[in-house]
Amino acid sequence: MSSFSLLHSTTYFPSHSSKPHSTVRCTSPTTPSPAAPPQKHHRSAENIRDEARRRPQLQNLSARYVPFDAPPFSTESYSLDEIVYRSQSGGLLDVQHDFAALKRYDGAFWRNLFDSRVGKTTWPYGSGVWSKKEWVLPEIDDDDIVSAFEGNSNLFWAERFGKQYLQMNDLWVKHCGISHTGSFKDLGMTVLVSQVNRLRKMNKPVVGVGCASTGDTSAALSAYCAAAGIPSIVFLPADKISTAQLVQPIANGAFVLSLDTDFDGCMHLIREVTAELPIYLANSLNSLRLEGQKTAAIEILQQFNWEVPDWVIVPGGNLGNIYAFYKGFHMCKELGLVDRIPRLVCAQAANANPLYLHYKSGFDQDFNPMKADTTFASAIQIGDPVSIDRAVYALKKSNGIVEEATEEELMDATALADSTGMFICPHTGVALTALMKLRESGVIEANDRTVVVSTAHGLKFTQSKIEYHSKSIQEMACKLANPPVMVKAEFGSVMDVLKEYLKNNESKC
Ligand SMILES: Cc1ncc(COP(=O)(O)O)c(C=O)c1O
Ligand SMILES: N[C@@H](CCOP(=O)(O)O)C(=O)O
Numbered sequence: 001m002s003s004f005s006l007l008h009s010t011t012y013f014p015s016h017s018s019k020p021h022s023t024v025r026c027t028s029p030t031t032p033s034p035a036a037p038p039q040k041h042h043r044s045a046e047n048i049r050d051e052a053r054r055r056p057q058l059q060n061l062s063a064r065y066v067p068f069d070a071p072p073f074s075t076e077s078y079s080l081d082e083i084v085y086r087s088q089s090g091g092l093l094d095v096q097h098d099f100a101a102l103k104r105y106d107g108a109f110w111r112n113l114f115d116s117r118v119g120k121t122t123w124p125y126g127s128g129v130w131s132k133k134e135w136v137l138p139e140i141d142d143d144d145i146v147s148a149f150e151g152n153s154n155l156f157w158a159e160r161f162g163k164q165y166l167q168m169n170d171l172w173v174k175h176c177g178i179s180h181t182g183s184f185k186d187l188g189m190t191v192l193v194s195q196v197n198r199l200r201k202m203n204k205p206v207v208g209v210g211c212a213s214t215g216d217t218s219a220a221l222s223a224y225c226a227a228a229g230i231p232s233i234v235f236l237p238a239d240k241i242s243t244a245q246l247v248q249p250i251a252n253g254a255f256v257l258s259l260d261t262d263f264d265g266c267m268h269l270i271r272e273v274t275a276e277l278p279i280y281l282a283n284s285l286n287s288l289r290l291e292g293q294k295t296a297a298i299e300i301l302q303q304f305n306w307e308v309p310d311w312v313i314v315p316g317g318n319l320g321n322i323y324a325f326y327k328g329f330h331m332c333k334e335l336g337l338v339d340r341i342p343r344l345v346c347a348q349a350a351n352a353n354p355l356y357l358h359y360k361s362g363f364d365q366d367f368n369p370m371k372a373d374t375t376f377a378s379a380i381q382i383g384d385p386v387s388i389d390r391a392v393y394a395l396k397k398s399n400g401i402v403e404e405a406t407e408e409e410l411m412d413a414t415a416l417a418d419s420t421g422m423f424i425c426p427h428t429g430v431a432l433t434a435l436m437k438l439r440e441s442g443v444i445e446a447n448d449r450t451v452v453v454s455t456a457h458g459l460k461f462t463q464s465k466i467e468y469h470s471k472s473i474q475e476m477a478c479k480l481a482n483p484p485v486m487v488k489a490e491f492g493s494v495m496d497v498l499k500e501y502l503k504n505n506e507s508k509c
Helices: 003-011 048-053 107-116 130-136 159-166 185-201 216-228 243-251 263-276 288-293 295-303 320-334 354-360 388-397 407-418 426-440 458-469 491-508
Strands: 063-067 093-097 155-157 171-175 208-212 232-237 255-259 279-281 311-315 343-349 401-405 450-454
Touching: 093 288, 107 130, 107 295, 130 295, 155 295, 159 171, 159 407, 159 426, 171 295, 185 208, 185 216, 185 279, 185 288, 208 216, 208 263, 216 232, 216 243, 232 243, 232 263, 243 255, 243 458, 255 263, 263 279, 288 295, 288 320, 295 320, 311 320, 311 426, 320 343, 320 388, 343 354, 343 388, 343 426, 354 388, 354 401, 401 407, 401 426, 407 426, 407 458, 426 450, 426 458
Parallel strands: 171 450, 208 232, 208 279, 232 255, 311 343, 311 450, 343 401
Antiparallel strands: 063 093, 155 171
């Protein structure tokens, strides 16, 4: 059977579309009164999960854990239904898909399949993650999936920012933070919590799910666990995350521990705790998370109608995401959806730059973890990233670059982007700084199609914006600050300041 006919004949027309639509009529033929209130739309007695149960699936696809970057002769592997985070040698794991099985379908098949699912409410494909289910967790039952229809995030054409400040026409911001809990972590968490849901149904010993967090992982974990009725436990570094982030797990009913340490300290503790107690580890050390996060890369290609951008810039902290992007792009190339992958740039805050330092040493010496300093990009204040090996691999394979941003650079870049109509988080400011530096040095050229990954919503980080715009940051000029003007509530005073404002604006135009 050709891949095209499989797509259209058996598998992927939502089953409800083949049913007569008798239950969705809006007016009754026997009572045509114009005054009658409109009747409710009835989907049918079934909900979207019920409908999904009757839909056939692609068969014989599978995935398993293998040691990350294992030598070809390695036979070590684990079922995804095992609870395992490390290889026998203590190294990282990776989720390996059965590429031979996936390759039974050609690139056009996968492109059509993924495209056919966008923008629907079909369970679970309405999610940008689960619309790629066959490449994520092919064997999970649709019924076990815990999803908020995450993903499908806006790929924003940064027209004014690109043209005015970088002479670029083809600059895009992938707004992964416009999402259920306000960050890209939703993409990975739907996968991890769905697998936990499955494990619990299989009576595996998982009494709860735990993570260390700088604020976004904990928000996502607690929301998805709450949706599924699974206990969540989060370890947060006291006073190091924003109020908006802190209140998310509290509101979602997580057990929140505020610890007098930094993120790396919390990470160390959660690893020890999850080794002792039947609490499942939700950080990106757990390679299941990256299976969801990689779909953002596939989605970018899809949004460009399967044309490959030249550059993708990702802010890096614990360093799972840069590898997830590489993996998503790599799969698309391997499976024939595209013919190349973009060059990746990982952007770090100069106050928390262990990968940058390692890159500058040519990745030659052993990696040196560091004690990360305070940064406005607080979600990437990480000195001992768990995915360092994954990040180095991704950068080497994509001819990648690492850049850094000082506090002043990242805050100015954030303010500049905001002044063109965005409202970005400081981590996106780090990525934009990297872009500005690479434009200045000519590495990224004016016509290069470039995507900056925005990882969280700016509304989670309003305190840093308040401090910037009120010029209350020590030793920072805050040169783009735009503080409100205090004016007496009377016509003359208001007119005076407005005239002054218009005069100044005129001279700028
Ligand atoms: C908003 C935000 N941006 C970027 C990152 C960095 O992602 P990763 O840890 O996968 O490098 C994180 C978390 O670490 C984050 O929360
Ligand atoms: N920024 C992260 C840090 C932990 O990263 P993870 O991807 O390993 O969970 C956070 O929000 O906690």
